[in-house]
Amino acid sequence: MNTVLVAYATKHGSTREVAADVARVIRQAGFEVDISPARDVKSLDLYQAVVLGGALYMGRLHKDARKLLKRKRGELASLPLAVFAMGPKSTEPQELEGARAQLERALNAVPEVKPLATAIFGGVMKFGKKKALDARDWEAIQAWAEEVAHKLGAALAR
Numbered sequence: 300m301n302t303v304l305v306a307y308a309t310k311h312g313s314t315r316e317v318a319a320d321v322a323r324v325i326r327q328a329g330f331e332v333d334i335s336p337a338r339d340v341k342s343l344d345l346y347q348a349v350v351l352g353g354a355l356y357m358g359r360l361h362k363d364a365r366k367l368l369k370r371k372r373g374e375l376a377s378l379p380l381a382v383f384a385m386g387p388k389s390t391e392p393q394e395l396e397g398a399r400a401q402l403e404r405a406l407n408a409v410p411e412v413k414p415l416a417t418a419i420f421g422g423v424m425k426f427g428k429k430k431a432l433d434a435r436d437w438e439a440i441q442a443w444a445e446e447v448a449h450k451l452g453a454a455l456a457r
């Protein structure tokens with residue numbers, strides 16, 4: 300059976316929760332799925348495909364995600380890969396565009412790596428201890444994960 304690695308880079312956990320949901324959907328589509336923090340990924344030998352998710356901070360993709368892209372660029376260039384980034388506090392077009400440019404910059408640093416799907420999802424903004432603004436759209440996340448499962452399946456059948 301094909302095993303997919305879902306790796307994530309988070310500071311406060313919202314990206315991990317999205318990664319867990321993406322993993323669930325891909326598992327439901329019939330894949331074996333492992334989930335791991337990006338910085339703990341030592342080897343990709345066991346995996347036939349990878350999904351990488353990272354939070355955006357200060358205009359950049361989380362360092363652990365950028366590092367994984369660099370460390371494993373050779374393998375990621377030939378494995379089916381999907382990448383998502385989390386950040387904007389709303390899904391207004393302008394906010395999404397800014398976040399998309401931040402993700403593009405991280406991907407442009409490893410030009411041989413060509414994801415078959417990318418996405419930007421709204422993030423979680425905390426205000427003090429109790430208040431949070433959660434712009435995550437779980438339906439959009441699930442729809443993307445289904446599309447990714449489909450694309451990974453098609454790539455692996457080739």
Ligand SMILES: Cc1cc2nc3c(=O)[nH]c(=O)nc-3n(C[C@H](O)[C@H](O)[C@H](O)COP(=O)(O)O)c2cc1C
Pocket residue numbers: 308309310311312313314315354355356357358359385386387388397398401421422423424425
């Ligand atoms: C200090 C700080 C800087 C941020 N910078 C950006 C940014 O440049 N672009 C963006 O889209 N989101 C930015 N965000 C929003 C985060 O990406 C969002 O809160 C995300 O859900 C955090 O993910 P995590 O919970 O996995 O760490 C920032 C958030 C904080 C607290």
